Amino acid sequence: MTVATIRVHLPTSAPSAIDRSYDITVGRGLLPTVGAAVKAAGGRRAVVITDAAIAATHAAAVEIGLRSAGIEATALIVRSGEGSKSITEAGRLWDALAEHAVDRRTHVIAVGGGVVGDLAGFVAATFGRGLACWQVPTTVVAQVDSAIGGKTGINLTAGKNLVGAFWQPHGVIADIDTLATLPAREFVSGFAEVVKYGMILDAAFFSWLEDNVGPLMARDPAALAHAVERSAALKAGVVEQDERELTGLRAVLNYGHTFAHAYETAAGYGTLLHGEAVAIGMARAARLARDLGRVSDDLIARQDQLLLGLGLPVEPPPGVDLPAEALLEVMARDKKAVGGELRFVLPARIGHVELVEGVSTLLVRRALVG
Ligand SMILES: NC(=O)c1ccc[n+]([C@@H]2O[C@H](COP(=O)([O-])OP(=O)(O)OC[C@H]3O[C@@H](n4cnc5c(N)ncnc54)[C@H](O)[C@@H]3O)[C@@H](O)[C@H]2O)c1
Ligand SMILES: [Zn+2]
The missing domain is CATH 3.40.50.1970 (Rossmann fold)
Structure with missing residues (x-):
């Protein structure tokens, strides 16, 4: 190799x-x-x-x-x-x-x-x-x-x-x-960020991931090398353009993360691995984008299928009790830093995301349970 x-x-x-x-x-x-x-x-x-x-x-x-x-x-x-x-x-x-x-x-x-x-x-x-x-x-x-x-x-x-x-x-x-x-759980969890790169920046990479779930989960070195190399290049490209998070471009990396932080905090740190929370968060963000009329059910289905195929969750596991109110409260607290408004990085299509401001709490609540 x-x-x-x-x-x-x-x-x-x-x-x-x-x-x-x-x-x-x-x-x-x-x-x-x-x-x-x-x-x-x-x-x-x-x-x-x-x-x-x-x-x-x-x-x-x-x-x-x-x-x-x-x-x-x-x-x-x-x-x-x-x-x-x-x-x-x-x-x-x-x-x-x-x-x-x-x-x-x-x-x-x-x-x-x-x-x-x-x-x-x-x-x-x-x-x-x-x-x-x-x-x-x-x-x-x-x-x-x-x-x-x-x-x-x-x-x-x-x-x-x-x-x-x-x-x-x-x-x-x-x-x-x-x-x-x-360990298997740590290995799988890392793939949430890999799927994220495909979703936010690279539709061809997303398709490649769909075609290579088997080799990746078998830890085939050639497949792993490609996934790591492509992900690293995509992250490096974002960092080059916005090294210190000043232009807002680096914010695309936060796709799924507003929801993920809420799940991590509400579930208690350590209950969900970060990648597991990101997978659930991306699944919720895609539903929110659909409810806002920005994407079709097809995008949700493809993302869910890839995440599930990689062994990642798209909703909180049984036993992790997360009432929507508690999650919304964490998100609202998170948002204080950006002026009290709920804003999200949401998919426009596979391979492209947009920053969406002023999202209503009602729709966020629906995306959390839907
Ligand atoms: N700086 C950034 O931009 C950035 C981005 C994402 C995450 N993070 C941080 O990264 C941390 C999470 O990183 P992580 O998921 O790698 O966790 P980690 O460093 O805790 O590693 C996960 C587990 O794997 C074990 N381990 C590590 N390498 C191993 C190997 N090759 N074989 C067997 N076991 C191994 C570790 O002992 C640990 O138990 C968090 O603190 C998070 O805040 C930082
Ligand atoms: Zn992350």
Whole structure:
């Protein structure tokens, strides 16, 4: 299998004229090649920040590659789970970096899912006024979403991702082989964002997904590589055009997410995986678009069929009791930030979405139960 490279073009930072553009590399057997990439970029020492679940396997493969490239490597292991995206854990990592006498030629390598990527990226952004950081994503979510775009951060008790920084990586190296060890529920959940990219930006990719449900669920490496590569390229394209969420273009990535956040919050964090909530959210958003006369039942049917085929839900699972009132309340609270008006990213057709303002609560309620 060939290795695909997607260049993310970003404006040069003034006044130092540093080129911030970087490559996303997607393929098999890439973990041992991280060392050569870091070396080529001028790294002389490396701190590998990784998830306890993969420290002895995938992260160890990265460390071996670093050492054989002549780079001194230290591993810092983070406990698995969202709880590690905390100020306590960031503090522990800052202290560890200080202890290892980290200098300007030390690169941080995040090996793991979105938790490690967001945490390690944030620690790299903030330690010593910024260390070079590499993202080596090992979950579907991380390979198609969180490792790309430079958003890093940690959670507060008051809410998720409340403290963070934009910190673009030096490179993203997505080794498809790492997905072989992902637990089934985590694996499937990541595909909600993949379906999202097809829905918001690429009808041909959506059709390809419809035709490749079998190989994808069998974790066929060639199918996975194509899905990751296409998703990464689509996200990179959006990030290039709206790096810091200023123009509103990056908002298309929020398709399904207003509903999803409501389901995640109302169900209690951890009940639904994020991707599961996004799948339900996209199914609801499509129904809302239909009720507004923007799309036909055919679009809902195709999206539902693809999501269900991938093993994702289109409505809350039995036992997750979510009254419409509670969901609407969460959405209304979410919306305070944008002036109290309900607005949604809704499909216009497969491959294209639009921002729709001033949606009535009545229709939202109907989409939640319909
Ligand atoms: N920065 C962004 O733009 C962005 C975008 C989307 C999500 N996120 C963040 O990403 C996080 C979720 O990421 P995630 O879904 O990858 O979760 P995660 O990092 O918690 O990983 C999921 C689980 O898989 C395990 N794991 C990771 N790689 C594995 C592998 N190869 N084999 C076996 N097990 C493995 C982990 O230990 C964990 O239990 C959230 O905190 C979310 O806020 C950030
Ligand atoms: Zn998401």
